[in-house]
Amino acid sequence: MVGLIDVVQTLTAPHPLDRYLELVRPTFTLRDLRAEITAVHRSVPGSVTLALRPTRQWRGHLAGQFVQLGVVINGVKHTRCYSPVNSQARSGRHIELTVKAHPNGLVSRYLYHHATPGMVVDLAPAAGVFHLPDPRPDRVLLISGGSGITPVLSMLRTLADENHAGEVVFLHYARSPQVVPHRGELDALARRHANFRIALRYTQHAVEQRAASGPAAPWTCAATVAGVSRFGYDELQRVAPWFADAQTYLCGPPPLMAEVRAVYEAEQLDDRLHTEEFTVTAAPTDSADAEGAVTFSGSGVTAENTGATLLEQAESAGLTPAYGCRMGICLSCTAVRHSGCTRNIRTGGLDSDPDQSIQLCINAPVGDVDVAI
Missing domain, CATH: 3.40.50.80 (Nucleotide-binding domain of ferredoxin-NADP reductase (FNR) module)
Incomplete structure (x- = not known):
């Protein structure tokens, strides 16, 4: 069956088969994981609780893990991480998310104001090491x-x-x-x-x-x-x-x-x-780090180093790298640093090994850096 799907994917290039199936029904997919919002509750000021029915690819979650939720806002897909609040014993074809609308939260505010039953969102499998152990502690x-x-x-x-x-x-x-x-x-x-x-x-x-x-x-x-x-x-x-x-x-x-x-x-x-x-606690910085230039070699763009994270500097340069949590959890913004030194803003650690995968959201350039985005 997998081989047949691969053949069909080749015939439907340049778009994957799921791009055509979603025209029939957004939740009719072979490989992409999605979810339909089935209920919306705004019983707590500033928060919205969503009940979702994921597609058949969903394998449940462990209590404490997170999922990546993708929504399209003004034609652009944005992805954020949220932790299911429902019991893992009831996570078959059911997910419950409670989302707080943060003042500067693009996705959280969109969901708070616009989420309705029938809306279909992108979903990623549950991930994260923060969860209850098995067997349970006494x-x-x-x-x-x-x-x-x-x-x-x-x-x-x-x-x-x-x-x-x-x-x-x-x-x-x-x-x-x-x-x-x-x-x-x-x-x-x-x-x-x-x-x-x-x-x-x-x-x-x-x-x-x-x-x-x-x-x-x-x-x-x-x-x-x-x-x-x-x-x-x-x-x-x-x-x-x-x-x-x-x-x-x-x-x-x-x-x-x-x-x-x-x-x-x-x-x-x-x-x-x-x-x-849920937020990044940055290690102390040295203003001397904000020197040199950042080269985004995959896009042919070079910008002066401002000292901000590579994700923020890429966005300021007009690039749109993929990201999810913006705090070093989901790994969505991983890219290869070809050369230069970067500082992990969470730990303060420096790393200059060439051709290494790094997370753009929690790494800031120290001097000249070349990143493959």
Whole structure:
């Protein structure tokens, strides 16, 4: 069958067969993985939850992994990475994504404003090393902040579907209760599972007055005064006194990530902390690095080195290299550096070996560099 498809692909050149099949039906593909949006919910301010039905090529995901979603905006396809929030036990022909519309997020804002049932998007197989291990740890601590809730929510739902018998704590930081997606479900999960504890922390806004509804439910733990619930060792002792014996999974904004790492490093528990980042934390730079020129030899373009990442400099030069996450996770922007030295903006490490594959989004040129794009 594969050989026959290859023959047909040759006959339909220069376009792949799927380009013709999509004219009949966008989800009718032989090789390309796509998904149809079947439901859209905007129940949380600034976020949209999408239910998707992928094509037959979908093989599911592990709780915590991400997918690349591609949408066409004004005739140009843009790809971004999002973590499914549904349980991996329910990831057959079903994906659920919760996307926060970031102020400068082209794709996230497009989905928030324009996603509708029936829309077809491009999809890539689930990837990433941030996921629950098998067998499951006896004790699991999940920590998230803001939009970092998505991968750890998938983990929490998976453990619930598996009736995990060990201790589980989910500690989430948000500005206010209103912006926490799936908040009602979090309470319901804790009601059904006596070994689960949900701890919600609100960092910028006062929590709603609870006088009318009576005392807080025993399965929840929420701060009642704005700005008091910062992460620290004492917080860990309150919500998960057994954290030193647990496996911890962390995803959130850089300040929260740094605070958690500091505690785990001080306790010498680095090997028990597993992290996923949605933003790039750049290492300190040296202004002297911004010298020389960047040659994009595949396009015949040369530009003065500004010190920005190679992806940003390529875009400033009018080029459109492929990219996905823009933070060094998805590998979509990998290209060959023919010559010159580059600095990894995440680690600060320098590399000058010729003809090496590098990720454009997390590497900046140090002096003259030639990249094959």
